[in-house]
Amino acid sequence: MQQVKLQEFSSRPDFWLKSIFLSVAVTSVLAFTGCASKPQINNPVRYANAPEYYTVRSGDTLSGIAARYGLNYISVAQMNDIAPPYRIYVNQSLRLKSSGAKRTTSTQAYNQSAAIQRQTVPLPKQTPTYVPPAPQTNAPSVNVAPAPTTLRWVKPSSGPVISGYNLANNVKGIRYGGNQGDPVFAAADGQVVYAADGLKEYGNLVLIKHIDGYITAYAHNSRMLVKSGDNVKAGQQIAEMGSSGASQTMLEFQIRSNGKPIDPSALLPSN
Template structure:
């Protein structure tokens, strides 16, 4: 009887060990499945956030593969045109609908330098050199309508510039302080003017640090940026003239009401005072 009791005790101990091992193995399998959600086709993807900040080595394709998305969908959501360049620290929208966007292209577009784009700009009348024939007194030349903001300057290329805001300057261009343009103060709803003739290439809120952002492309490689607007009055593809009201001042993407005005030449920020009238 004593031997039978010992045998039964060892048998029960073995059964408990086997059951416990099976439970641990089952738990390991379940945990593995939970840590990597499966999608159709057997691939494993991370959960896509609303916004993604670009890191070194990222491409649209790599980001799309990471979250089980199509890189063309990400490009459409963020208004990124071929060849689909992205930049370190750029904020990309991963969720939403491209149909909800006001345009279909980076811009600043992007905190990195604005890239030149091939856009057909509206035909501009060349400035008449002093050596050309003077119009006889009997003829009245056609005088263009003076914009709301009349103060202007003209570069040698003939591009006429006006101030984008009537507000007081609160910060000036200073790359060392990461101020890539001129910042104007004012009140919500104050007018924001196009600084020169050109075409709108971006009008959206895809860059959180710039809020509602408008980009206008001009001749000779110039692009101007108007950030933190409360309201945008133009859309991508619109032709604008110097002095035209294109937005209203606000505080989107900023801690106070202001207009951040930037000028880019061949993708590099330049001091707006080099082109704007005094």
């Protein structure tokens, strides 16, 4: 089963039934963008100088990229934690050199993103087997408490809150209202790990990975201003509000702590 560098967005049975979040949408994204098949061994005689990082384009394969620069595709796969059958996706940032300094900025954003460890998440099969949920009780659902963190949090939007965190109503974050094109801000320093429209229920979606096991999600954007691999700072504009994948203009903002949704209001400033 293929893997992508993306923290699991949810593992709850109701999630698979409601949105088929990753089983169909991500599979369709990979098919559209030309994921790599089993790599070929033949390399060209003349090689280009390999950059430290390479951004995957439509039609690229891992073996083709390695061959272009005279590299061993298995070594490239190992450097980037890519397991057989060595699938890659458009806009993925691949490391081609095992030595040399990582891409840096002089900001605090890099200092914190350097602490982020690579994570891989197994994707579900295209036709997941339904497992009936355990019998429900009358006990209320328990909210996940946020983990201790040194991150500085800011609000992702200045718009009014139109829906608060409510797991009972399947609202796993905060929904902000506003107008088409209103700015959407990164809620904390981190690194963009996804910026695409492959998950149709969320429209144009940006995912940012932070230290201490946090991932933030920004859905329904009209335009995205960052790409996968970008380092961002708290308060930096990353997108424009829109209605992609939604029936109205809004920002759906979620925070995941080690893969589980938490109430953003527990971390965001109150004013």
